[in-house]
Amino acid sequence: MxxxxxxxxxxxxxxxxxxxxxxxxxxxxxxxxxxxxxxxxxxxxxxxxxxxxxxxxxxxxxxxxxxxxxxxxxxxxxxxxxxxxxxxxxxxxxxxxxxxxxxxxxxxxxxxxxxxxxxxxxxxxxxIQHALVVRKDLGVRNLGELVALARKSPGKLTYASSGNASASHLAGEMFKQSAGVHITHIPYRGVAPAVQDLLGGHVDMSFATLPAVLGFVRSGAIECFGIASRDRAPQLPDVRTLAEQGFPHTEAxxxxxxxxxxxxxxxxxxxxxxxxxxxxxxxxxxxxxxxxxxxxxxxxxxxxxxxxxxxxxxxxxxxxxxxxxxx
CATH class of the missing domain: 3.40.190.150 (Bordetella uptake gene, domain 1)
Incomplete structure (x- = not known):
């Protein structure tokens, strides 16, 4: 207990x-x-x-x-x-x-x-924890490769949030500051359309609430590269937090x-x-x-x-x- x-x-x-x-x-x-x-x-x-x-x-x-x-x-x-x-x-x-x-x-x-x-x-x-999820065909296999790609082409990669000034937007900005990268923010009206556009390949990644993406991660439709929290998600125990992967101050x-x-x-x-x-x-x-x-x-x-x-x-x-x- x-x-x-x-x-x-x-x-x-x-x-x-x-x-x-x-x-x-x-x-x-x-x-x-x-x-x-x-x-x-x-x-x-x-x-x-x-x-x-x-x-x-x-x-x-x-x-x-x-x-x-x-x-x-x-x-x-x-x-x-x-x-x-x-x-x-x-x-x-x-x-x-x-x-x-x-x-x-x-x-x-x-x-x-x-x-x-x-x-x-x-x-x-x-x-509710936020997950950094990435489209399958982006061509990167892990968070390190994602950050390297973002640094190579500043502003080219995009991330979807559930809305301007939403928690997922703030999570994205915390990660950008921690990683020292420029990724273009694309706000949506809610998490559902943001995730749908990620699945459709219209954006490269998203910081989304775990309930909204858990099924898609488990099915392999999208990749989860990290959890923006102080500890791992019980639902995805093998996915490391962003801080565990070298990006502190990303608890969102x-x-x-x-x-x-x-x-x-x-x-x-x-x-x-x-x-x-x-x-x-x-x-x-x-x-x-x-x-x-x-x-x-x-x-x-x-x-x-x-x-x-x-x-x-x-x-x-x-x-x-x-x-x-x-x-």
Whole structure:
């Protein structure tokens, strides 16, 4: 049993044995109606996965339905802003990400919300790793040969991302800086069209979320030359990280966390936290998460605050040095 899993089980047991019981008034008073989880991305996106797991698993624990509301647009700022400025009684929550709570601060001058002051993190839930994938007929066999080709012809090679200023774009820029190469960025509207053009040979490579490319890598349709993360992907254990191959400072994990508005009552936040921890102490729900390409990553309280502060600073440095701006 991993340390993190042991911590989750202890927290879940505490929720059942003492935490929820410690708030008898809360058990009667909250929730009074269905709980909404706003996902500021399109339906079917990878961010939908943990939200829909919670929508299925939380009702027996909370005694009310849990509904997922997709509100995409504005680099995920529209849906995020709606939760920040909406009701603060805990009936409307946000499935936030590294974009909503880390990189957007450096990209959108008038963001309309403050990721720190306007939200309380119930718990971080999971992370998604990015993979460097390459078209089969590029004529290179490994990452070293790819970098050599890029250095030989600066700007000739292209890489696809899921959109300008997206996590996959930032991953590409981190790699370019680490490797000292110039590769032309081609932004798409989402990861699916980016991967399709890679499969069709219209771009040379892509930094894509692992769930979007795992099947194609396993089938041999594209090559995976590295994982842009601090550790290898459990789904592709033989593929080394970029750092292992000599390219440090290339950790580009995307992450998700469940948030309540900052003014939500502390006991409501505590009950929600305990319920979510109980969900992800269940191996059935953890498997659903990992089958979708996620890694379980539970953080809350000071641990989340430290992580978010460091992640925000890291993305800000990449955005500044690469001169990335929203369209």
């Amino acid at each position: 991993t340390i993190q899993r042991r911590q989750i089980l202890v927290a879940a047991a505490t929720a059942t044995a003492s935490g929820i019981a410690a708030f008898p008034h809360l058990a009667r008073a909250y929730p009074l109606r269905p709980v909404r989880i706003v996902v500021p991305y399109p339906a079917g996106s990878s961010i939908d996965v943990p939200a829909r797991i919670l929508a299925e698993a939380l009702p027996p624990l909370l005694g009310q339905p849990v509904i997922v509301i997709n509100t995409p647009g504005g680099s995920a700022a529209i849906g995020t802003r709606s939760v920040a400025s909406g009701e603060s009684d805990g009936h409307t929550l946000l499935m936030g990400t590294n974009q909503t709570h880390a990189s957007n601060q450096s990209l959108i001058p008038n963001l309309g919300y403050d990721p720190v002051r306007d939200f309380e993190c119930i718990t971080a839930i999971g992370r 994990d995307a992450w998700t966390a469940l948030f309540a508005p900052a003014k939500a009552p502390a006991d409501v936040v505590q009950k929600l936290r305990q319920a979510v921890l109980a969900v992800f102490a269940d191996p059935v729900h953890v498997k659903k998460l990992t089958d979708a390409g996620y890694g379980l990553q539970i953080r809350n309280g000071d641990a989340y605050k430290t992580f978010a502060r460091e992640d925000t600073a890291r993305w800000a440095a990449v955005i500044r040095s690469a001169g990335i701006k929203l369209d």
